[in-house]
Amino acid sequence: MPESLDLVVTSVATQLMGATSATAKDVCQNVLADLVAYFGVDVSFLRRNDHTIRASVLVAEWPVRPGIPDPDPLAVVYFTDADPVFAMAEHQKEPVVFRPEPATDDYQRTINEGRQVAATSMACVPLLSGEVTSGVLGFVKFGDRNWTDAELNALKAIASLLAQVQARVDAEEQLRYLADHDDLTGLYNRRALLNHLDVRLADGQPGPVSALFFDLDRLKAINDYLGHTAGDWFIRVLAERLRRSADGPTVIARLGGDEFVVVPATPMDAEAAEALAVRLQAALRERVAIDGEMLTRTVSIGVALGMPGHDSTSDLLRRADQAVLTAKNSGGNQVAVFTDDMSLENEFRNDIELHLQTVVESGALLLHYLPEVDMRTGDIVAMEALVRWQHPTRGLLTPDSFIGVAESINMAGELGRWVLRTACAEFAAWRSRGHGKESVVRINVSPVQLVTEGFVESVKGAMADNGLPPGSVCLEITETVVVQDIETTRITLDGLKEAGVLVAIDDFGTGYSALSQLKSLPVDTLKIDRSFVRELGSDPGDLAIVRAIIALAEAFGLELVAEGVETRAAALTLLRHGCHRAQGFLLSRPIAAGPMESLLAKGRIDVDF
Incomplete structure (x- = not known):
């Protein structure tokens, strides 16, 4: 010193x-x-x-x-x-x-x-x-x-x-x-979670390592109703409940928004991890007091396992994410454990989303048509336009395979516009050759299209560009769409009526939610949902519902069409009770544009009930 x-x-x-x-x-x-x-x-x-x-x-x-x-x-x-x-x-x-x-x-x-x-x-x-x-x-x-x-x-x-x-x-x-920590909750953040899982999944570490992916259901409602400050408080309360309820030195991380991941400190199998998820789900379900309101939100949880030395951090989190998506798609408030089937479904969805971005420009879309028949005569009175996608590797896909994805990436409106323009153009071409002049083309409309500004003008434009007269085009909307935004729906339907466009309520009877609106909406046709038609002739409960819908249509002077007629017994029951129009596999399967024109040229389908 x-x-x-x-x-x-x-x-x-x-x-x-x-x-x-x-x-x-x-x-x-x-x-x-x-x-x-x-x-x-x-x-x-x-x-x-x-x-x-x-x-x-x-x-x-x-x-x-x-x-x-x-x-x-x-x-x-x-x-x-x-x-x-x-x-x-x-x-x-x-x-x-x-x-x-x-x-x-x-x-x-x-x-x-x-x-x-x-x-x-x-x-x-x-x-x-x-x-x-x-x-x-x-x-x-x-x-x-x-x-x-x-x-x-x-x-x-x-x-x-x-x-x-x-x-x-x-x-x-x-x-x-x-x-390493989230500034809102004090929990670990994504960076710290990834580092922790990298260590836990290293070769030689004990396993399996379980990850529980939490996603709150409909937190947006709290943000919209009480503001984001209330939403942040709600998240902090739930984070603290996770801390208190988790076992031992468990790692809890907030990935952002309303997503959390819990990684138990000790190895556990799928059954134990699922049991932990159920217990934590119950703890998060307790009410939270915010601004004088007692609020609660359900939570969806995805459970996945990873083996040290075999699975990577990205593998484990991807599986947990797929599992929580399955839980949410099942209605929320669920616990889902990852399976190989989920991986295949996710791979399919990713493939669809990747190729769907350019599907309109690539020319891979086409229309098939489902004939609508008067069962008394076999006359073809209408045809429903159904979109198909010629996928580059998976073949011809029906709407069930890609419409949900299109809605999730905001492409439903673009697909709907393509269907409208194409159906009008093809129908006009058939009419110009003298086929189907007494028939109607029915086109499904998504909820997004119905509330989009300028929708009525786009329909009028498609009809005018192809020279289709009033009464030749019918737009089909689902019963649930009618009541989601009744005022906007009424304005749109009134505009379509003035343009000479017919309107049908599709899948009618699934909730009777549109009953009170029928007298004030410009509706022309009710289409009985296939779920009530499939067992006609053997299920008295379905018959009671169908008879009520038939009486309702008669009272309001509406045209009536039965969907999903697949058996002779169903057809005869409908005819016996006064429903004459129908579509379904008993009469015809959906067919491509060429065969549809040929069928229109013939004018009828042979029926023998």
């Missing part, structure tokens, strides 16, 4: 200059060792104040106590329980020296003779960060020691250097914390 106090301070500053969060403890310990030697004391310690918990926390000491117990009683000392010396350090602003009392000649003679004494002296120097006391630097002498003003001033300078190091370490640790 240097001989002068100035050089002591300079030496300490040099040692502390390169201290980081990782090295600060060792560097501070070396500084304390040098100071103990220079000042001729027996013990030195450095402690920091944690004002959030009102405690003094040990940073470094010299010499290190042998046989430190676990837990160390000096590691954290709470000020409320501390002796007066510790308690003073909470807000100390100036150095304080404690010496044996009284300092008598007899006491001094005892020290000079080298005899053991019980008394000690101490110097405590506060670490200051502005007006806040951030810690204390202490020195203990077994016996008496007089501290000069020059020494205390040097220690104040050293304490200031240590306070700067402590502030730098705190800032570094805060940055590290923020890098």
